[in-house]
Amino acid sequence: MSAAPSPAPHSVLLDPEKCVGCTTCIKKCPTEAIRVRKGRASIQPERCIDCGECIRTCPHGAKRAVSDPLSMIEAYRIKVAVPAPALYSQYDEGRSVDRVLSGLLQLGFDEVFEVAEAAEIVTRATRELLASSGEAQDLPRPLISSACPAVVKLVQLRFPSLIPHLARLIPPMEVAARIVKERLHPGESGVGVFFITPCAGKVTVTRAPLGYERSAIDGVIGLRDIYLPLRSAIASAPERSLARAGRRGLEWARVDGECDAMGERRSISVDGIGNVIGVLEALENGKLRDLSYIEALACPAGCVGGPLTVENPYIAKTRLRNREDSAPPEAAGPRRYEPAIDLNWTAAVKPRAALALDPDMLRALVMMEEIELRAEGLPGLDCGSCGAPSCRALAEDIARGTAIESDCVFKLRDRVRELAKELMALEEIRPPGLDREAGR
Amino acid sequence: MDDGDFSLAGRASSELKRVLGRLGIGPETVRRAAIAMYEAEINMVIHAGGGVAEAEIGKDSVVITLSDAGPGIPDIPLAMTEGWSTAPDRFRELGFGAGMGLPNMRRNCDEFDIESEVGKGTCVRMIIYL
Secondary structure, eight states, X not given: OOOOOOOOOOOEEEOTTTOOOOSHHHHHOTTOOEEEETTEEEEOTTTOOOOOHHHHHOTTOOEEEOOOOGGGGGGOSEEEEEEOGGGGGGSOTTSOHHHHHHHHHHTTOSEEOOHHHHHHHHHHHHHHHHHSOTTXXXXXSSEEOOOOHHHHHHHHHHOGGGGGGBOOBOOHHHHHHHIIIIIISTTOSSEEEEEEESOSHHHHHHHSOSSSSOOSOOEEEEHHHHHHHHHHHHHHSOOOOOOOOOHHHHGGGSTTHHHHXXXXXXXXXXXXXXXXXXXXXXXXXXXXXXOSEEEEESSTTSGGGOTTOOSOHHHHHHHHHHHHHTSOSSOSSOOOOSSOOOOBOOSOOOOOOTXXXXXXXXXXXXXXXXXXXXXXXXXXXXXXXXXXXXXXXXHHHHHHTSOOGGGXXXXXXXXXXXXXXXXXXXXXXXXXXXXXXXXX | OOTTOGGGTTHHXXXXXXXXXXXXXXXXXXXHHHHHHHHHHHHHHHHHSOOEEXXXXXXXXXXXXXXXXXXXXXXXXXXXXXXXXXXXXHHHTTTOOSSOHHHHHHHTOSEEEEEEETTTEEEEEEEEEO
């Protein structure tokens, strides 16, 4: 298997001033990608799936996403905002989608194109995929949604046997950007497309796409960063009729939304990276084969709970639902984007072998034996003081040569104690020439 | 695994998958081993209330052995028939007991061996070539 080593970019940055070197993020990371070294958390990029759990859970706000500043849009002649529908869930319903979008124009954008409208197109494409015979296309059922980049990366890293199940369709944000560039402004120069993102994972895929070569997105602005300026802009912007997306597109921003939009009942909708792992485990164990579709989202409640959002995920979800209720089912009088954008993947998504101990299996076996032995000798408290998330992970790091046994505070204490005993024993011995009490 | 604690069923399969992943073993082999182990551990919990699951990994093969001190299987060929099940209702209510456990185990390994004595227990040995 062993996939060619590829650079594994991710979009989580550490603020070394804020990081206190605690153990919160190392424990929460679902791929055990973080270690504390020299008092600071450090991410192993080849293991990071960009789920943003560390950003979400860091009690000191020391993790943030690499995203672009709003000032970046100035470099373009035509500035187009492409907001994720999760954006709407961050503001109360008193601020209509029209007002939120008008606020974006007030901030300096020339046009807006809703990702939710593109999500309607992806909904139709996914429905067609589901209607076609799975075997004929080498698409085993159930299909796993590929809309959440963290889930796609999780599959690559921890469930490579499930790669064939991934729906080979480009995500809504990319569809939106391509419509802007290739259909609304074909051949024009100076068009800048800016995605407004609820998560770090979507920042990374614009730089290192999954399933396609190059992204049409020019910049990514974190929802967290634009939240306050947009809030004031909404208050002062003249309201314009800009909202087009219907309910089906809006639904994609929350858990159950994809399945609701498709009307797919033989499906599972799962949110939260831990729950996603549970469902994928079951699928890999041969269960769930009677399902058609798995909508798996790394964040609690879906994209509305993304690590770059500001509102509580469940409050945001309810707000989104209220907006869905007042929207038409689909974008009114659908604009035609002819010819239709090709949604199919054009690049292979390959397994990521970052968890393997050694490319040579025999050497890996020897290391595995060492790990088992070492793990038995460690206290098993998983305290994290060594900087690894568990005693087992430390045992693995020792075998990989990136840690030593005395990194464990209990092991260190044992050694200090032994040394102290030895010292005491040595102290008892007195040179015979000086010791008058000794009977020698 | 013991006491018929169903919440632990699936652990052996997860653990085996984790180790195989660390060894860089290909996805297809991992999938087969995961299914074989999962079906076997579920069977062991349902019918014998628990037992011992072991996996031995060598350079050519994965050998999975599950042994229990359960009621044993009176008629092995019948038990190997697809759709045949003696799972109690309380497990059927959970979606198990479709009679595909043993056939699925055999399908996902290269060598399959089962020994059972009524009143003493059952031992299943599965080999997957690497």
